[in-house]
Amino acid sequence: MAKQAVQLSKKKRTKYRFQKLKMCKKCNRYSILKDEMCPTCGTNLVGIESLVKSILKKRLITEAIRILIVACLGIVFAPTIKTMYYSLFAGLIFCFCYIALTTMFMKSEYFHQLKKLLRTDFRKIQAGIQFDSDLAKADVKEQRLAMADEKLREIGDLISTDRVKIRRVMVLNEIALRSDMELELEGLIPSSYDRDFVKYALEVLKIKRTLISKKCIAYFIHYRDAIVIDFGMDSLISVAGSALRMKLYILEFSTFIEEFLDHFPKERVLRLCNIIHANPEVEWGSLKDKTMRLVAKKYYYDPAFKRFTIETERSVSHV
Ligand SMILES: [Zn+2]
Incomplete structure (x- = not known):
């Protein structure tokens, strides 16, 4: 089946994951999606931060009113004019101090209230995200x-289970991916072998090699047997080639790279030679020797490798 050509939206980033949570006060339902309006009743959704702030504000006003009521009772039941004034001033000072102190410690109060809300509304949040997930299912x-x-991405930002990751990967596998898209790979790595994820990672490798991270290469190495059965040896050669992206990766995965060295295209071998040549102080181990032997055998005639072959000859004659 042909892949669908679509335009993927940009991800909205927040400092904390919970900040994306919103609530419909009418339906009493939470949502993690980007939508500003409730899909059920059309009411504007309220962000969790505004929700916490309004709870704090309400609490502050209620407490201040309580203090003032106690002060008023003191005034009403005061036996003398003097004690009446004492009650009035004590009430006002107490109320003022309470507001000032609460404002001063607003930040810690905010996080305390937020934790409390997330704890008490845990079931509701769970149900809300299940509703979001059903909407994503309907879209598929x-x-x-x-x-x-977009929906699965937002859900995955809060819940990073394999199930959510694979559901998203399966959707992405039906989309014609392009390099200008804001793609994600590391965040979608599941905890066990998954054919759909590997299919997606190999597609990403073709269009955005920079997304192949250390964690991703380690995944390919760990499940290499299953990957070779499902996708052939070429898939491992491509991943080993992408490990040449950074000096640190080459050092970390030198054995893996060495294994596929003979199968690398010329441009990858040239890259490896350039990195080894530019870092003579690094201990490359057998990778350097094997690379130089390959160059001397396969690319001795190639002008692009001339400076490396001369050096190899020099070191051989020196020995
Ligand atoms: Zn609603």
Whole structure:
């Protein structure tokens, strides 16, 4: 089946993951999606931060009123004019101090209230995200893949289970991926072998090699047997080639790279030679010898490798 050509939206980033949570006060339902309006009743959703702030504000006003009521009772039941004034001033000072102190410690109060809300509304949040997940499922069914991906991305930001990751990967595998898209790879790595994830990672490798991170290469090495069965040896050669992206990766995965060295295209071998040549102080181990032997055998005629072959000859004649 042909892949769908779509435009994926940009991800909205927040400092903390919970900041994306919103609530519909009318339906009493939470949501993690980007939508500003409730899909059920059309009411504007309230962000969790505003929700916590309004709870704090309400609490502050209630407490201040309570203090003032006690002060008023003191005034009403005061036996003398003097004690009446004492009650009035004590009440006002107490009320003022309470507001001032609460404002001073607002930040810690905010986080305390937020934790409390997340704890007490845990079940509601869970149910809300399940509702969001059902909306994503409906989008997949109706082939609205960009919308489904956006929803699953937002859900995945809060819940990083394998199930959510694989559901998103399956949607992404039906989309024609392009290098100008804001793609993600490391965050989608599951905890066990998954064919759909490997299929997606190999597709990403073709269009955005920079996304192949250390964690991703380690995943390919760990599940290499299953990957070779499902995707062939070429997939491992491509991943080993992408490990040449950084000096640190080459050092970390030198054995893996060495294994596939003979199968690398010329441009990858040239890159490896350039990195080894530019870092003579690094202990490259057998990788350097094997690379130089390959160059002397396969690229001795190639002008691009001339400076490396001369050096190899020199070191051989020196010995
Ligand atoms: Zn609603």
